[in-house]
Amino acid sequence: MVDGCLTGMETTTAEGRMVVPARTGRGVRVAAGRRVSVVDLEGGQVGDVFAFTADMSEHLSAAHTRAATDRLFPAQGRHFVTDRRRPILALVSDTSPGRHDMLIPACDPARYASLGAEPGHPSCAENLHRALAELGTASPLTPQPVNVFMHIPVDGDELRWLPATTRPGDAITFQAVVDCVFVVSACPQDLVDINGGDPTPLAIDLLPAD
Numbered sequence: 001m002v003d004g005c006l007t008g009m010e011t012t013t014a015e016g017r018m019v020v021p022a023r024t025g026r027g028v029r030v031a032a033g034r035r036v037s038v039v040d041l042e043g044g045q046v047g048d049v050f051a052f053t054a055d056m057s058e059h060l061s062a063a064h065t066r067a068a069t070d071r072l073f074p075a076q077g078r079h080f081v082t083d084r085r086r087p088i089l090a091l092v093s094d095t096s097p098g099r100h101d102m103l104i105p106a107c108d109p110a111r112y113a114s115l116g117a118e119p120g121h122p123s124c125a126e127n128l129h130r131a132l133a134e135l136g137t138a139s140p141l142t143p144q145p146v147n148v149f150m151h152i153p154v155d156g157d158e159l160r161w162l163p164a165t166t167r168p169g170d171a172i173t174f175q176a177v178v179d180c181v182f183v184v185s186a187c188p189q190d191l192v193d194i195n196g197g198d199p200t201p202l203a204i205d206l207l208p209a210d
């Protein structure tokens with residue numbers, strides 16, 4: 001570890017900040033019991049959060065979490081569960097306005113094609129798989145993520161896509177329930193107004209062990 005920055009290959013003993021540059025993704029391995037924050041460095045930026053068990057056999061499932069919590073959106077003090085309904089992360093603190101989404105899948109090349117983007121537009125799905133490769137692992141799936149700071153209010157049975165309301169430095173903090181692989185994509189969406197039309201960086205802070 002150099003200058004307090006994680007390299008992407010650091011695992012459970014390192015602590016410090018890994019910047020997730022705008023429109024890209026990064027991942028870290030987080031040991032059970034450790035806390036990890038996602039920080040919106042400049043404000044108004046959505047992050048797609050993915051988590052897998054260390055052996056990659058289970059993934060955080062937004063759908064199973066909605067069933068486990070009886071809620072559409074994350075709630076402080078509650079667990080996120082896997083596709084086998086086992087807790088993988090807990091939401092332990094949140095300094096943001098508290099808007100986070102669990103309804104919308106990760107953006108991907110097909111999404112951008114449908115919006116009329118030129119081929120090659122970056123996406124959260126591709127960012128996930130690139131970040132996993134950098135950690136020396138892979139998944140055949142692109143799970144539906146937890147979209148931190150993403151403001152998708154429900155109006156009756158309709159969804160609205162509103163800009164993130166986060167301020168610079170706002171952070172949401174998770175605690176790993178089991179050893180896991182934790183990935184954040186700084187969503188590159190600039191054709192729908194969730195990032196105010198201007199994607200910016202995030203950071204992953206792996207906090208010191210208690």
Ligand SMILES: [Zn+2]
Binds near residue numbers: 048107124186187188
């Ligand atoms: Zn995205």
